[in-house]
Amino acid sequence: MEIEIATIGGYEEVGRQMTAVRAGNDIVIFDMGLNLSKVLIHDNIQTEGMHSLDLIDMGAIPDDRVMSDLDGEVRAIVPTHGHLDHIGAISKLAHRYDAPVVATPFTLELVKGEVEDEQKFSFDNDLIEMDAGETMQIGDHGLELEFVNVTHSIVQAINPVLHTPEGAIVYGLDKRMDHTPVIGAPIDMKRFREIGREGNGVLCYIEDCTNANKQGRTPSENVAREHLRDTLYSMEDYTGGIVATTFSSHIARVKSLVEFAREIGRQPILLGRSMDHYSGTAQQVGIDFPSDVPMFGYRQAIDQTFERIMNDGKGNFLPVVTGHQGEPRAMLTRMARGETNYELDDGDKVVFSARVIPEPTNEGQRYQAEKLLGMQGARVYSDVHVSGHLCQEGHYEMLDALQPQHVIPAHQDLNGFSGYVDLASDQGYALGRDLHVTSNGNIMQLV
Secondary structure (H helix, E strand, C coil): CCEEEEEEECCCCCCCCEEEEEECCEEEEECCCCCHHHHHCCCCCCHHHCCHHHHHHHCCCCCHHHHHHCCCEEEEEECCCCCHHHHCCHHHHHHHCCCCEEECHHHHHHHHHHHHHCCCCCCCCCEEECCCCCEEEECCCCEEEEEEECECCCCCCEEEEEEECCEEEEEECCCECCCCCCCCCCCCHHHHHHHHHCCCCEEEEEEECCCCCCCCCCCCHHHHHHHHHHHHHCCCCCCCCEEEECCCCCHHHHHHHHHHHHHCCCEEEEECHHHHHHHHHHHHCCCCCCCCCCEECCHHHHHHHHHHHHHHCHHHEEEEECCCCCCCCCHHHHHHCCCCCCCCCCCCEEEECCCCCCCHHHHHHHHHHHHHHHHCCCEEECCCCCCCCCCHHHHHHHHHHHCCCEEEEECCCHHHHHHHHHHHHHCCCCECCCECCCCCCEEEECC
């Protein structure tokens, strides 16, 4: 059976992920993501009303026109998890393919939200829920799609595996090796080892290289939880304002913030549209998340909440707000610019339970936000966080478990690939033979 892999997006940057695998006449697409930084550098762009070709020209979504060079039928569109760099282009591109979107329940709910907001294109693709550990048949030629449970900075993340007669294609974006997660099951290393040793083994492994230049291993989310607990407990006797921010999609981290706020005697309140969206979706699909935490996503309700906080006393509350990357229109950035009713005083605490995404736009915006907060007298606690991506020892363990015949680094630029290339080379892989550093828009034939 002929096997081709089209590396469509995410092979020259962090963002706009999209990969297609053709096995015989059947094609499976993994991810359709957005490069948010390409949008944020423009003022007040509303992508919902934009044409896909304009977004492709901006470098904001994958250029999927290379799909016309694959001779087959798309059978499924499979997002690995609910981050926008993996689902943010589904509303713009999925209508071109007569294929269902197959994802875990939480991811699928987030996809629904994306397509409901879409103003330019209609969306008629079927939506199919599939849980980690389940499989489904693809086409009529012996292909099978399997979801393997992984742990990441968002719940219900999976690594999809396409089983073919020539061996398995393992799409390894995005994960960390967490054996003690705060929400959900640990990463299923047992299943990865089985896949590496059954049948014809693993034909190809496509790997997220976000942290491939960092030595050691990525700590568990429980490490971040204890770091956060220690940070907030150190503020237990402070009577002024405490504000926290994290990734809105990081349900486990938001849950920890809610719990620790209550333990130090403050009422947690979630503020910002994305905070309301992700936490509300988690409650909707039955994820273990507090059901009684107030959350407000719209400007009027947020302004009224800030008025209440100032009237009742900042020391009674802990707002958890959007803006961990210093996004210009996010809640924390507006607070830093003095554009809300929440007044920051000398000594007030601002906890960033998130690191800067390593991209120039984000780094500049985050720097500016922290400086503005400092100018108002706030004490900034930065990077109370652990990454959602594998460092080098995790990559070594995955190669050892899967023993793939071919390896394709993804989710980075050439500089970001370098650490992975060195590590894979040390394990016997060679560039141009079975280690393939590629770019967006390429098609490689493996069989």
